[in-house]
Amino acid sequence: MSFANASSPTKGELYEGIEITVNVNTASAEELAVMLVGVGAKKAGEIVKYREAHGDFASIQELENVKGIGQATIEKNVERILLH
Template structure:
């Protein structure tokens, strides 16, 4: 019994970094959906609401429709930060998608 506990502890310590890495990877996949691991670029001035919802992290169909409606009413976005003017889009969403956004 005295040998079993140190062996179990050693195994747990060896597996912990692997478990953490797996958890991080699964979070990445959840955030990026079907496009995980692919460099994604989306032009927020020309994309449809379906494209925006599929390619931007934290943007569902409703927010994507707000982006398109805002663009149609106010003209093209001049910067990624202009997305914050759209109802439901905040700084965190812009920051998560900054590298994906094209103008």
């Protein structure tokens, strides 16, 4: 069986069935980009910049204050996000 023509799995497919959590108060931008759905390097960097400027996130909803992060992104990741 050859996989040469098989498409690469998406991030969601790659981790399907695995419980993924990430602490947004301690994770690096690289970790956030890999672990959160719909968050790439740029948005992950914005999360880290916001955290450095304002301190730890007190609630998941506070992520909406980060440039590029909206309710839809939070909803996609609500089960992945840890605050402590």
